[in-house]
Amino acid sequence: MATTVLPRPKAYDDSFFKPISIWLTTTDHKLIGIMYMVTGVLSFVVGGIFALVMRLQLSQPNLHIVDAETYNQIVSAHGVTMIFFFVTIFLTGIANYMVPIMIGARDMAFPRVNLLGFWLVPVSIILYYSGFFTGGALDAGWTGYAPLTEKLYQGKSLGVDFWALSIIVWAISGIMASTNFLTTILGLRAPGMRFSRLPLFVWAQVSTSILLLVVGAPLALAMILLEFDRQLGTQFFTTAGRPVLYQHLFWFFGHPEVYIMILPGFGMISEIIPVFARKPLFGYMSMVAALFGIVFLSMTVWAHHMFTVGMNTYVEGFFMLMTMLIAVPTGIKFFNWIATAWWGSVEFTVPMKFAFGFLATFLIGGLTGIYLASVPVDTQLHQSYYVVAHLHYVLFGGSVFTIMAGIYYWFPKITGRLLGRTLGEWNFWTLFVGFNGTFLIMHTLGLEGMPRRIATYANPAWAATNLIITVSSFLIAFSVLLLLINLVQSWRNGEIAGNDPWQGNTLEWATTSPPPPYNFERIPPVRSFMPLRDLRESGELVES
């Protein structure tokens, strides 16, 4: 039985991605994945700098570090950068890298579509930032509500046009990536990799890709109609038209986008907790079912962003009910994660710390989501700092913490070297404290009546809270700096990781670190949803 099916060299070899020229034309899903991820991290830094400017401006009442028009551009740029260019792009990258390896494939189904899809991202980014050099970028928030974005109110600058074009290109790129993921997962699975054995991260990518396929086109449509209004004089969303129609189109994309940014994170957590608890994932089938429950429900809740525009109360009741129902599949996932670690032999490595940090903080975002779903309560909380706090508990406590967990978990596979543990511990604790210090007390500002997106405020009662938030936000910045130092230092001189530093369950750990361009010399056999663990336990895995 103990035959050598997996001869794996222990030697660390990254020579194949050394030449610069290879990066420009490569169709290798791993190199494209790395480029997506690097783009994402750079956007994270840029978006973070925007956030720090906002926090400085709001640290005390009546500050005018930047004027109101610039502030509105910065608010918008922070949202656009973080949502479109950081979280979504980074997650596409990590999936681009991991999904083909995890299902035992040699590349994505359409490598050249992958290449084109990636290179549309810099095009989209350059288009958006061009707005800053043409009289002012988008200044109506990342949601860009009409009619504020219409020519009558934004005639001077081309910022809105550049933003709309950028988002259209971004949506096309996302649709390409989603099609590619779905085809890859449907068509290129290794022998034995049945649907009932797909790793949860791959299932998460299936659900994310379906979501982006469904909602990417309506987003592009909203932008195209807005451009018609601005450049061709149509009246879709103008004062004479239907401004609220824009909100429907935008949020039909915008709410599922929240899940596009968190489902891959759910997938990563479902990979990381079993590995470090040394237990199989609890409730595999209900985890998969919960993913698709979320996918379905997330497409029926968009108007909960619009409870103050004056809809029929029965329509509002429907959107309220559907929104609250999302708590059920999310709850299933939470309880299954905890049950996975229960009775385990849990090793709190840095990725596991971030996974638990995610659980502890995302819970708060989920619970405040129930308050916001309740129509009467939402009329108080909507567009206030309570919402800012909520969305950061979901997107920072959720997406960013899972991304950090993913970085610390998969960096050794991608580079062949471990991320420094001491810096990693500092990274986690400064981020955890800085994050909660920034966003926990923001809830109270919203309850007291501080609206979001105000360039400044006169109320002295908000001063102390805002100052604490600003100080904490710089702790987050310090933490991100630690991450960057760790990334650069470890990529150069980090400890050699070996092929399987964590004793993983899934196939990416069955090949070398970093994997060769063809991923596997021989595709390993798959007998359960933890194929590598099977091989390790049956003794078929022999290091050469």
Next chain:
Amino acid sequence: MAARVRALLTFAGLAATAVVLSSCDVGGLHPIFPNPVSPNGQDIYNTYLLISIPAIVIFLGVEIALLWVVLRYRRSKQPAGYVPPQVHGNTTLEVVWTVIPLIIVLAIAAGSFVELQRDFQPISNEQMTVVVSGYQFGWRYDYGNGVIVNQPGTLVGDVTPFVVPTHTLVKLQFRSSDVIHSWWVPAISGKTDAVPGYDNFSWLKIDQVGKWRGECAELCGAGHSTMQIIVQAMDQSDFNNWMDQQKAAAAKASPSPSP
């Protein structure tokens, strides 16, 4: 050990913060909205409390479970060579933690829906109607009798108050002549958007004399943060005097053409 101490300290810190937030009013930190002065605001306040009961229970339950895993099941606490039970799931448990949250959210949704029907339906028994128009950057209040109060936005000093009589059910009709604005005075009730193209509505009924502040809650341009709101409630007799002054001032400003 050091990691455990740090974990304990962090959770203790978070718990202390939560206790502070929920028990006192120091430094302008409120765990809930300002005390409502209008019945619809009071109903929203009560709905908020209703949701808080299961929310706090779930929050504490899950965080304690996480803390238990962190403290009890960490590898250093397990005996050497401990192999965890290879459990793949438990149907009964999974059904339980699907059905219980379902019941909780259905109850919350039902409670919220009752409140939604009570306070957010169009009213017809109003004793007074005011048309509130948002514009870049300020509010205009049309009492329908020729008196219009303009509340231009500013961050320097107080804006002109919007005056209403006490013990009177006032219907507010919201309009906008340019972009979308949102009228929000947290002590009175939730916010209502002023959207160009159609009328939106809300109402208030204040039973005490006083002044309450709010501001525009929908990003509407460079002057967004200046769109402050002050609502002032006066006794009926004071209100009548005020209204007479306004009428006289309006007549002086634009004398009506004599027949």
